[in-house]
Amino acid sequence: MLEFSRMKISRQIVLPKENWMNVIKYLMMACCLWASAVLADPPPNYPFVNFDAGLKAARASGKPIFLYFGRYGCAWCDHTNKKTFSDESLKTLYSDHYELVYVDAESGRRVTLPSGERITEAELGVRLQAFATPLFVYMTPQGEKIMQIPGFKTVQDFRDYDRYVHGGHYKQKTLLEFLGGKS
């Protein structure tokens, strides 16, 4: 459908001026289709990359990895994107502190684990024993898991997790100990 719409757009562009309204109409249609096609994918305007690119970037930058394990069409992912990741300050915080990786829970796209093993994105869910999406995994720059957090979380939750991971507290304390210490 998207391809079809693009074809129509390119045809309309060579038509006379009066058809520019049609061009706008088709552009709007294409935008709507694009919006629905990326439903429940990573939150918009965040610099999420695939697993292999994120791991490579993390090794180079030394930043930890924030892995968003989402499912195409997942309602709770959509909810998290709209309620939590829409926060501009959270976007800045996570974009600055992490290499952001998005993994599609049902995809056959290939990823290479730090061990050198090549698996699919869906198989990564098996290794993580992911029972629900969204699932958020914090990893060291070398790709070792620090912790994984399932389900919807608030902006404040993600700020707390960031203090725990980015502050290096995970090396000494469990998350519960750290959060208990906060209050």
Added chain:
Amino acid sequence: MRSILPLMLVALASSAQAAWEWSEALTVNSAQGAKIFPHIESANRQGIAVSGGAVGVVWEDNRNGSPQCYLAIKPAAAKAFQPEIRLSQTECYEPVVVALGAGRFVAAWEEAGKVHARGVPGNAALKLTEAESAQATLAVGAGKLYAAWAEQAGQFRRIVVASLTEKRGVLNINHAQPVETAAPIDEQGWPALAIAGDGSVTVAWEDRRNHHTVPMVSQSLDGRSFASPARLIEIRSGSADGLGAGIGAMRPTLSAWGKQGVAAAWLDKRDFLSGYDVYAALDTGTRRFGSNLKVQDSFGDNMVQWHAKIVSDASGRLLAVWDDARDGTPDVWLAEWKGEAFGDDVAVPAASGTGEQADPVAVLDESGGLHLAWLERDEKNGTRIRYVRGTSR
């Protein structure tokens, strides 16, 4: 009462296991090591076949530094698998195998972004596709051989089905066409094929046209003209309170069942708090799949199930295999169709217990024996592909 309950559970589990007798487990792959990673995942989980009593198992591993596909055969009278043969020349993924009878096999795989197939014993591989393609599968039945794969068509992949012939190890492609003529509007992949007793072709696949993953199915009487796709899952697409697009359901598998039927099983997340469950649907020969059936029993309800495969034969025998970690670590489980529902889950003894046993592939032979292969993961010593044959009493 509390003290009696564990004893009752043990007794129930023992009686379920006693219904099966298992051969000694064998190791299939000859190359193992901490940095060698074998995989048996494939479209329709078609990684094992039995041909005239000979057992063939295919997989991919990286022993030579790049992923290559292999086939190992255990001849009918042999006690062990022969050293594997390499099927591919360059990067290879997700091989499948089917039996042609009399010890002959056909394997297919993705290599360098194209689908290839080869008869074994036989000559050089045949490239089945020119366009970018992946996730190949094969099916035989009613004297016919078909292949299916996911092929790039513009922005997305779509499902293509091809009729093949094999003569003295030489493969030929008769015709290949997409299941739907219209260009795909979102991703399609992981096709499963079954040739029913009447020669009709059923193809199922993952489809994202409704903005979430839905197993779809289409059928053809002649292998050329396919009906409009139907959903395998009964749950409708749609958002919940304006959020998302629907449940997740993935990796459909198919198997010809009984004289004219087809059985399907897939992973299904309609109960989203406990991960994927194994669901099935049956076409008794009407070319319409019936209601969705939950496969695993209530002991597995709170666990996430993975790697489901439906297995059946012409006599009407039907079962599903998968893995889950209800006992602490991943084990291979099976459940047999009892006429109105699937029976109790049974752990396969050689594929359960301590350690990690997962990723089963399975097939029934002509005498009703179940041939099962799976991955036994060991980070220190390397992963082994294990094989066992089971007969039910």
